Structures are given as C-alpha cells and as structure tokens.
Amino acid sequence: MRAKDVMTASVVTVGTDTSVREIAGILAERRISAVPVVSTDGKVAGIVSEGDLIRRAETQTERRPSWWLTLLSDPADKALDYIKAHGGTAKDVMTRKIISVGEDATLEEIADTLERNHIKRVLVMTDGKLVGIVSRADLLRGLASRKPASEQVAKDDEALRKNVEEALKQTGATRTFVTVIASDGVVHLWGAVDTQQEKDAIRVAAENTAGVKNVDNGLSVLPPMVRAAMWAD
Incomplete structure (x- = not known):
C-alpha cells in the first residue's frame, strides 16, 4: 500500500489570513487535529495544528517563564512565543516547516517520516501541489485492510x-x-x-x-x- 491508497484526499485548508478563531472552529467542527495553510497562489505555506493553538492569551495558557529563564532565553524565541500566543491569523501561528511525501510513498516510508519528525500527520504532495494528507489514523486503517499477497x-x-x-x-x-x-x-x-x-x-x-x-x-x-x-x- 502507498500514500495514495490511504490518504484523505478531500483536505480542508485555510488561507494565510484566516483568523485563529476561525481555525479553532474548523478543527473542532471537523474533528481534525491540523489544517494546511495555502497561499493565494495555491502553494502550501504551512500547517496549523492543535499544538500551535495550545499557548494562547485568550485562554490564559501563554508561556510565563520564570524571570531567570527570561534572562537566559533568546530574544528571537521570546518574540516567536509572543506571536504564537497573540497572533490573530494563520500566518502568525502556523508551522512553516513543510514535511511531505509523494503519492507513491510506502506505508513504511510514511511511518518513518512521522516517527523521525515527531509529527502526527504528513502532507502528500505531487508536483508541488497538495493532493492529500496521511495521519496516524489513516495508517491504522491501511493496516486493518491489508491482506497477504x-x-x-x-x-x-x-x-x-x-x-x-x-x-x-x-x-x-x-x-x-x-x-x-x-x-x-x-x-x-x-x-x-x-x-x-x-x-x-x-x-x-x-x-x-x-x-x-x-x-x-x-x-x-x-x-x-x-x-x-x-x-x-
């Protein structure tokens, strides 16, 4: 079995200017854990997962490190934490590192990718375009339906x-x-x-x-x- 056999092809996406509030609503309503962010030219710009929305000012869960950790931390890291907690749109909170596989990637290759990068889902890309997404649940469904040759x-x-x-x-x-x-x-x-x-x-x-x-x-x-x-x- 390959990525094209188990992937979810009807992928829900958001734009770079979609509000964080709207993204949270989509994740809750669709019962999904992440959503790809697509720019106006159709290219994947990043992905917003539940993990990206955990530390938010609205829910009073933003990071509050102790004073001595604040002195030791990198100013750039502090700025990123602030943006994650207070940014209002997808482009502010999304993870920009895009990890993907091709449609012909085997289940073993997908599992290796998930494990190596400590992620729960991976984008499936063809010629630079998003064609699907494979999650851990999709891998389990592939395992359940697989038959010996x-x-x-x-x-x-x-x-x-x-x-x-x-x-x-x-x-x-x-x-x-x-x-x-x-x-x-x-x-x-x-x-x-x-x-x-x-x-x-x-x-x-x-x-x-x-x-x-x-x-x-x-x-x-x-x-x-x-x-x-x-x-x-």
Missing part, C-alpha cells in the same frame, strides 16, 4: 518451510537450536532460544508468513545457567 503463498510444505526460515532471519533471534517443520500448512517450531522475546518474535514471524494456517510453538527458553554454560569460552 496471494502470490507469496507456498505451494508445498518444503517451500513453506523455506519461506518461514527466511522470515525468521528478520527477527534477529539466535536460531542455532531452532527447527522448523511444515505439514499441511501447519508450522511446528522445535528447539530452544535464549529469551522469551526471541521465542515470541519467531512465532510472530511464522504466523505472518503467507500460507501458514497455524503455528505449533514448541520452543523452550533456556535457563540463564544453561545459557551461560553453553556460550562460555
């Missing part, structure tokens, strides 16, 4: 076993004493691993392999003393 389903037990073995490599678990057996779509896991987390990761990898109907997890977790003895020099 049928072409990846193994046609026989040996092929299925090999597919599971390949999937286990991605877990990072020590598989020295792990045996995988496949029979009529059921995967049997035997042997021992160092930790419960490795046991669970191997089970999850097997369950996620296309064609697996069930997983019989017979793996055991080695006691600490046994592990120490086995891996001692």
Whole structure:
C-alpha cells in the first residue's frame, strides 16, 4: 500500500489570513487535529495544528517563564512565543516547516517520516501541489485492510518451510537450536532460544508468513545457567 491508497484526499485548508478563531472552529467542527495553510497562489505555506493553538492569551495558557529563564532565553524565541500566543491569523501561528511525501510513498516510508519528525500527520504532495494528507489514523486503517499477497503463498510444505526460515532471519533471534517443520500448512517450531522475546518474535514471524494456517510453538527458553554454560569460552 502507498500514500495514495490511504490518504484523505478531500483536505480542508485555510488561507494565510484566516483568523485563529476561525481555525479553532474548523478543527473542532471537523474533528481534525491540523489544517494546511495555502497561499493565494495555491502553494502550501504551512500547517496549523492543535499544538500551535495550545499557548494562547485568550485562554490564559501563554508561556510565563520564570524571570531567570527570561534572562537566559533568546530574544528571537521570546518574540516567536509572543506571536504564537497573540497572533490573530494563520500566518502568525502556523508551522512553516513543510514535511511531505509523494503519492507513491510506502506505508513504511510514511511511518518513518512521522516517527523521525515527531509529527502526527504528513502532507502528500505531487508536483508541488497538495493532493492529500496521511495521519496516524489513516495508517491504522491501511493496516486493518491489508491482506497477504496471494502470490507469496507456498505451494508445498518444503517451500513453506523455506519461506518461514527466511522470515525468521528478520527477527534477529539466535536460531542455532531452532527447527522448523511444515505439514499441511501447519508450522511446528522445535528447539530452544535464549529469551522469551526471541521465542515470541519467531512465532510472530511464522504466523505472518503467507500460507501458514497455524503455528505449533514448541520452543523452550533456556535457563540463564544453561545459557551461560553453553556460550562460555
């Protein structure tokens, strides 16, 4: 799945001169957490989120740092805080740093973008134009509707076993004493691993392999003393 498959295409936008009061009303009425700001030439100028409206003079929530922090703070930062708290239009309070992805961005790329930038939604742009927006909720809907690709389903037990073995490599678990057996779509896991987390990761990898109907997890977790003895020099 890609951005174009999960994005919200009918994006609500505001202009640079839209009042803060009107923006707050839009966010509340539409039950959305942010709105892109578009200039008169159709270009995205920024985005206003709930976070941009938290510290406001009207609600008496503006920042009031202690006197000693005021002495140490940068005058430019103080000026920006004042504008955020007292500015009356979108251009005053909006976040100007525009983070976006293309329509063909994968869900993994979108998730990485959200995580790396500590944001809750990302704009989808094509040729510099806003075509949609993807939020965390959109990613969850994509996850819920995603189905395993049928072409990846193994046609026989040996092929299925090999597919599971390949999937286990991605877990990072020590598989020295792990045996995988496949029979009529059921995967049997035997042997021992160092930790419960490795046991669970191997089970999850097997369950996620296309064609697996069930997983019989017979793996055991080695006691600490046994592990120490086995891996001692």
